[in-house]
Amino acid sequence: MSDPSNPSGALPGDPRYGLSAAELEDYYRNKSPSWICKGYFRADGGLNAREAAMDVHQAYLRATEPQIRFSGPLLTEDGSAPSGAMALIDAPNRAAAQAWMDNEGYSQAGAFSEISITRWSSSMALRYNDYPRTEGWEQFVITAIDGLEAEARRAAVADAHHKYQASVMDRYVARGPMFNDEGTQMIGSMMIMEYPDREACDFFWEGEPLNYGGVFSEVTIERWRYGITLPGPTL
Structure with missing residues (x-):
């Protein structure tokens, strides 16, 4: 049965651990959001654009490091090549997350054929x-x-x-x-x-x-x- 003192069921180390139902609602309502930013490379020259933009991409990640939780390439099924890129970032709203993605080096180089941005709440304190x-x-x-x-x-x-x-x-x-x-x-x-x-x-x-x-x-x-x-x- 669920522990009545920990209705979320969250584990120790999770910021939701021990919160009441009302506190849990407040937690999600007031917590600054994070965002899953994904981009998938174009089949027609996306990897070449990625390579050309690598220095700009890395410089941008370093410049915006305080808001990045994790970042790295998405890979093909066999792991032999990059298929895209994903960053988990902190941003106050969707518009700010979109601006971060628009200014990212690969985006600026036109390397992506598809981009997705999804609001996310981290259940762990760990970062990169x-x-x-x-x-x-x-x-x-x-x-x-x-x-x-x-x-x-x-x-x-x-x-x-x-x-x-x-x-x-x-x-x-x-x-x-x-x-x-x-x-x-x-x-x-x-x-x-x-x-x-x-x-x-x-x-x-x-x-x-x-x-x-x-x-x-x-x-x-x-x-x-x-x-x-x-x-x-x-x-």
Whole structure:
């Protein structure tokens, strides 16, 4: 059964841990939002544009480091080449996140054929320089979009989800819910996981109660890796 002193089911280390239902509503309403910024490279010359813009891209990341939680390239399924780029950034609203993405070096060079920006709330305090990486392991971005009955289905498996989450806590690089632009409606979840290979990541996801509980209508798993090391201090 759920712990009445911790209705969110959040784990120790999660800023939502121990909040009452009313405090949890205030937390999401008042918390400064983060954003998932993704861009996918054009098939016709996108990688060439990326290469030409690399110095500008890296300089921009260093200049905006205080607002970046994580950044790095999205990779093809076999991990042999970049397919895009993803940054998790802090910004006060959608317009500010869009401006950050528009001014990013790859965007300026016209390297992307598709861009997406989604509001996100980090459930972990870790940032790029804080995560204790496991040498030789791979990172995967799991993006899961809520289905029509997500709220009821999520509630039905909440206890199992939190227990499962606790058992794999050291494999999360980042995790948290996604929202509409205004932050008033949860629309899914996004997490970055670290595992030895894709098979291990798939095994994790198959065992996730939110997955087999039918919470999501659409799920994508993409390869990702850390980009340049940013110079900012750790938390």
